[in-house]
Amino acid sequence: MSSSHDPRQNHLLASLRDVDYARLLPDLEFTPMPLGWAVYEAGVPMEYVYFPTTCIISLLYVMENGDSAEIAIIGNDGLVGVSVFMGGDSVSSRAVVQNAGDCYRIKAALLKKEFDRGGSLQQLALRFTQTLIAQMVQTGACNRHHTVEQQLCRWLLLSLDRLHGNEVLMTQKLMANMLGVSRPGVTEATHKLQKDGLISYGSGRVTVLNRPKLEHRACECYGVVRDEIKRLFAFELPVRLKPVS
Numbered sequence: 001m002s003s004s005h006d007p008r009q010n011h012l013l014a015s016l017r018d019v020d021y022a023r024l025l026p027d028l029e030f031t032p033m034p035l036g037w038a039v040y041e042a043g044v045p046m047e048y049v050y051f052p053t054t055c056i057i058s059l060l061y062v063m064e065n066g067d068s069a070e071i072a073i074i075g076n077d078g079l080v081g082v083s084v085f086m087g088g089d090s091v092s093s094r095a096v097v098q099n100a101g102d103c104y105r106i107k108a109a110l111l112k113k114e115f116d117r118g119g120s121l122q123q124l125a126l127r128f129t130q131t132l133i134a135q136m137v138q139t140g141a142c143n144r145h146h147t148v149e150q151q152l153c154r155w156l157l158l159s160l161d162r163l164h165g166n167e168v169l170m171t172q173k174l175m176a177n178m179l180g181v182s183r184p185g186v187t188e189a190t191h192k193l194q195k196d197g198l199i200s201y202g203s204g205r206v207t208v209l210n211r212p213k214l215e216h217r218a219c220e221c222y223g224v225v226r227d228e229i230k231r232l233f234a235f236e237l238p239v240r241l242k243p244v245s
Contacts, residue, residue, distance in 0.1 A: 005030050007104045009053035010076050012128060015233075017120040024114060024121070028104040033057070035169065039080060039095035046089055048105040049081035055101030056162050058178055059136075060094045069143065069180025070155075072135045073098060075162025077229065078128040084108045085115040085125060098178065099159065099169055127232045134228040142221040148181050149189040153218035155179060156199070158225065160208060171204040193217070 007028050008014035013021065033039075033055040040046050042062060050057065056075040060068040071093060074080050083091045089108065115122050135158075142151055155178065159168045172190060176183040190206075193199045198214050200207045208214055215222070 005053075005102060007051065007053070010051040010079075010104065012078050012124050013051055013104070015120070015124055020114070020117075020120045024106065024110075027106050027110050029106065031103045031105050033097045033101055033103045035097055035100040037097045039097065040091075042092050042094050043090050046081050046084055046091075046108050049079055049084055049108055049111040051079050051104045051106075052076055052162075053102050053104065054164070055097055055103050056099035056159055057103075058096050058098040060096060060178075061092070062094050067180070068094070068177060070098075070178040071139055072132055073155075073158055073162065074132070075099075075159075077162055078132065079125065081108065081111070082125070082129045082132060084112050085122075086129065098174075099163065131225070131229050131232055135225045138221045138224050142219060143180060146219040146221065147189075148179065148185040149192060149217065150219040150221075151179050151181070152186065152189045152193070153214050154222040156206065156208060157211075157214060157218055157222045160211070161226070166208045166211070168206045168208075169204055170206060172201075 007025065008021075013024070013028075016024070028051070031050070033052070039050060039057055052075050054076070056073055057080050058070045059072045059074070059080075061071050062068045080095055083089065115125060142154060146154075152175065155175070156168060160166065170178075172186050173183055175190075176186045179186065190199070190201050193214070194201055196213075198208070198210050198217065200209060
């Protein structure tokens with residue numbers, strides 16, 4: 001594998017014991033992830049579990065009328081497909097590539113077999129699942145109680161924590177779909193943040209210019225999710241997870 005494509009760009013894989021990582025490595029398949037690609041659909045059994053390295057994947061709840069809202073995002077901090085080892089092979093949400101990039105995937109049956117060994121993968125996967133649940137709970141509260149601007153700040157910060165650099169590729173239409181709000185609301189919030197010098201936006205590219213001020217403008221929800229990750233893994237995003245000893 002070339003140095004530019006390394007499974008250990010995913011923090012969970014990087015934190016496995018060497019012996020556990022070596023056992024998984026031959027079955028990890030490098031996979032480019034184009035923007036908007038549906039990783040899995042609600043109710044459909046999952047064939048693979050995904051470990052993002054440079055992409056971000058959104059978990060979306062889709063209503064009967066086709067409307068959707070993001071319930072969590074996953075990047076190089078974890079894996080997509082927790083239901084494989086949590087008692088089911090499908091879920092009620094949809095997973096879509098939010099930010100194009102790369103990923104490694106492994107067949108679900110092989111991942112489940114490794115999880116059942118009870119080694120470092122099991123410990124790390126369960127910790128990650130707890131952070132994912134915390135993110136979902138906090139997202140639900142945020143969508144109900146905070147402004148579109150605060151939600152947008154939270155979303156940008158969570159995305160940046162899982163990317164290298166200070167840019168997020170996302171149109172206002174897609175941002176509105178992810179947040180489950182109207183496009184005019186996202187447009188207004190984006191313009192306000194840009195006017196105040198926190199971000200620049202153009203051609204579907206959001207560049208964060210002042211992260212400390214963006215964190216100040218965000219609601220408490222970003223900090224709650226960030227602190228839960230730090231508590232369980234004792235690391236600062238985007239630094240690797242604490243290895244299991």
